[in-house]
Amino acid sequence: LRLALGSMADWWPFWPCRGALSNIKKLRGSVQELITKRRKQILQKEKEKERESEEKKGSPETGTSTGQVKNSTSDLITLMLQARDPETGEEMSDSLVIDEALLMIVASQQTTSSLLTWTCFFLCKHPEIQGRLYTDLKTR
Secondary structure (H helix, E strand, O other): OHHHHHHHHHOOOOHHHHHHHHHHHHHHHHHHHHHHHHHHHHHHHHHHHHHHHHHOOOOOOOOOOOOOOOOOOOOHHHHHHHOEOOOOOOEOOHHHHHHHHHHHHHHHHHHHHHHHHHHHHHHHHOHHHHHHHHHHHHHO
């Protein structure tokens, strides 16, 4: 909505837009909180890794370093926060991570709803397959 309306979105008098903008701000705020939490976890893992490497200074190193912190959490937000531009080495900004995360949410919802719609359509077109599916689901 903001992309479509640009700066008009801040003063748009149409009341449903104000509610939509308020909800967008809440959603972006929730994703920002998640980003902050993940950044803290990544920093904590980096500090633990530094401590371990200081303790092992005298011993030969085993394995190779990839430059990324291994994290037990491998969700989309963490992966985006650890990503680096191959040319500049810069990390993604919080605003870009928020935009990409929200895009994934919308895209996955759209894809899932489209898949379910077409599945129902084709099951209605082919009642013999619908019957086999029903029988299979009922026996499980």
